[in-house]
Amino acid sequence: MQTSQLRVAVAGKAALAASRRLALLPRADKDAALLSLADALEAATDRIVAANGKDLARGESAGMPDSLQDRLRLTPERVAAIAQALRDLAALPDPVGEVVRGSTLANGLQVTQVRVPMGVVGMIYEARPNVTVDAAGLGLKSGNAMILRGGSAAASTNAALVETMREGLTRLGLPADTVQLLNGGREDVTALITARGLIDLVIPRGGADLIQTVVTQSTVPVIETGVGNCHVYIDAAADLDMALAIAVNSKTHRPSVCNAAESLLVHQKVAADFLPKVLAELGGAGVLLHTDEQASAAAEAAGAAYEPVTDEDWATEHLAMEMSVGVVPSLDAALDHIALYGTQHTEAIVTQDRAAARRFTAEVDAAVVTVNASTRFTDGGEFGFGAEIGISTQKLHARGPMALQELTSTKWIVNGDGQIRV
Structure with missing residues (x-):
C-alpha cells in the first residue's frame, strides 16, 4: 500500500507532465475542452447526484449541521449550474501569454513580462463539491494541473466529479492527470503541503482550522483564503x-x-x-x-x-x-x-x-x-471572473476573489541582437 508521501510524489510527477502539455495549448483547445467537460458533467448528472446522496446520508447520520449539508448538497439544478460555470469560463480571455508590461531599452534589448501558468497547484477544501469542478476548470484554462484534496464528507461526490472529468479529458486526447483527486486521510494533506519542488502552489479553502493548519505547516507557497466574519x-x-x-x-x-x-x-x-x-x-x-x-x-x-x-x-x-x-x-x-x-x-x-x-x-x-x-x-462569478478558486484575505500576489489571473505567474522575456554587458 502506498504511503501518503509516495502517493503525492506520484501525483505530483504526473501533474508536472500534464502541466507542461497544458502550457502549450492554444486558447481554442482549452475552451473546447471546457465546453466538452460541461456537457460530460450534465450527461453524468444522475451518477453525480446519486454519489452525492451517499455523502448526504453519511453526513446526516453523523449529525452534520444543516449549513454544511447545504454546502454539500448537489441537485440536478446545481450540477447544471456547475457545468454552466465551465461554459462561462470558456468565454473569458485566456490570461496565458498576456503582456503585463514591456519596453525597449536604450541598448536595443526588448524586455517583456508575460503571464505564464503556475504549473502544479494543490487545492485543499472541505464539503464544497462545486469547488472540485471550479478548480479543475480554472486550472485547465490557466494552463495548470490541479491536485485536489476534498473533505471526506464529499468523498463520493468528488470521486464521481473527477472521474467524469478525467474520462472527458481522455476522450479529447488531453492528459487525464490535468486533474487528480487525493482521497487519503490527513496524511495526504501533510504530504501535499510539504511536497516542495513537486507542488508550485497550495490553496486552502474552508474553515479557520483547515486554513491555519495549511498556512502554518506548509513548506509550499500558500495563498491564504480566509474566514468571512x-x-x-x-x-x-x-x-x-x-x-x-x-x-x-x-x-x-x-x-x-x-x-x-x-x-x-x-x-x-x-x-x-x-x-x-x-x-x-x-x-x-x-x-x-x-x-x-x-x-x-x-x-x-x-x-x-x-x-x-x-x-x-x-x-x-x-x-x-x-x-x-x-x-x-x-x-x-x-x-x-x-x-x-x-x-x-x-x-x-x-x-x-x-x-x-x-x-x-x-x-x-x-x-x-x-x-x-x-x-x-463578493464572488468571482458576480465580479465577472467566471468560476473562482477562492477568496484571498492575504495581501501578497492575490486579494479578494481569485480566478484566472491569480493562477498565473509571470516570466520575463529578453530579446536582443547580440548585445553584451560591458
Whole structure:
C-alpha cells in the first residue's frame, strides 16, 4: 500500500507532465475542452447526484449541521449550474501569454513580462463539491494541473466529479492527470503541503482550522483564503429602506457561505427607527440574534429570538441563521469594531454620506469593501471572473476573489541582437 508521501510524489510527477502539455495549448483547445467537460458533467448528472446522496446520508447520520449539508448538497439544478460555470469560463480571455508590461531599452534589448501558468497547484477544501469542478476548470484554462484534496464528507461526490472529468479529458486526447483527486486521510494533506519542488502552489479553502493548519505547516507557497466574519454597518446617513434590504439579504440569502454577513452594526442616530424593522424581518426569517443591550430591547419588542451578545459571538463566523447585532455611537466606533473582530474578507457600509463612504473604504482593511450593496456580491462569478478558486484575505500576489489571473505567474522575456554587458 502506498504511503501518503509516495502517493503525492506520484501525483505530483504526473501533474508536472500534464502541466507542461497544458502550457502549450492554444486558447481554442482549452475552451473546447471546457465546453466538452460541461456537457460530460450534465450527461453524468444522475451518477453525480446519486454519489452525492451517499455523502448526504453519511453526513446526516453523523449529525452534520444543516449549513454544511447545504454546502454539500448537489441537485440536478446545481450540477447544471456547475457545468454552466465551465461554459462561462470558456468565454473569458485566456490570461496565458498576456503582456503585463514591456519596453525597449536604450541598448536595443526588448524586455517583456508575460503571464505564464503556475504549473502544479494543490487545492485543499472541505464539503464544497462545486469547488472540485471550479478548480479543475480554472486550472485547465490557466494552463495548470490541479491536485485536489476534498473533505471526506464529499468523498463520493468528488470521486464521481473527477472521474467524469478525467474520462472527458481522455476522450479529447488531453492528459487525464490535468486533474487528480487525493482521497487519503490527513496524511495526504501533510504530504501535499510539504511536497516542495513537486507542488508550485497550495490553496486552502474552508474553515479557520483547515486554513491555519495549511498556512502554518506548509513548506509550499500558500495563498491564504480566509474566514468571512463580515459586517454590515448602517450609517447615520443611511437610506433605511435600502439598509433593510441589504442587511437582510447579506444574512439570509445563503447563510452558509463565507460572504454572508455575521454582524450588523447600527449607528445610534438611526437605531430607534431601524432596529425594530430589521430585527422583526431577521427574526421572522428565522435568524437567532445575538444582541447588545439596546438591540435586545428592540428584539424583545419585535418578538424576535435573541440572546445577549458575547465577545465570542462577535468573533464567530456562524455560517448559519445567526447574527450579532449592536449599536455604535459613531463611524469611528464602527471602524474600531470591524478592526477588532473582522477577518479582512468583506465589509459593507450603507450610507448616503459620500465622506463617510470614502472614510470607510479607505480605512477598512479587507479584501472587499462594499458601499450600499450586499456582502453577497463578493464572488468571482458576480465580479465577472467566471468560476473562482477562492477568496484571498492575504495581501501578497492575490486579494479578494481569485480566478484566472491569480493562477498565473509571470516570466520575463529578453530579446536582443547580440548585445553584451560591458
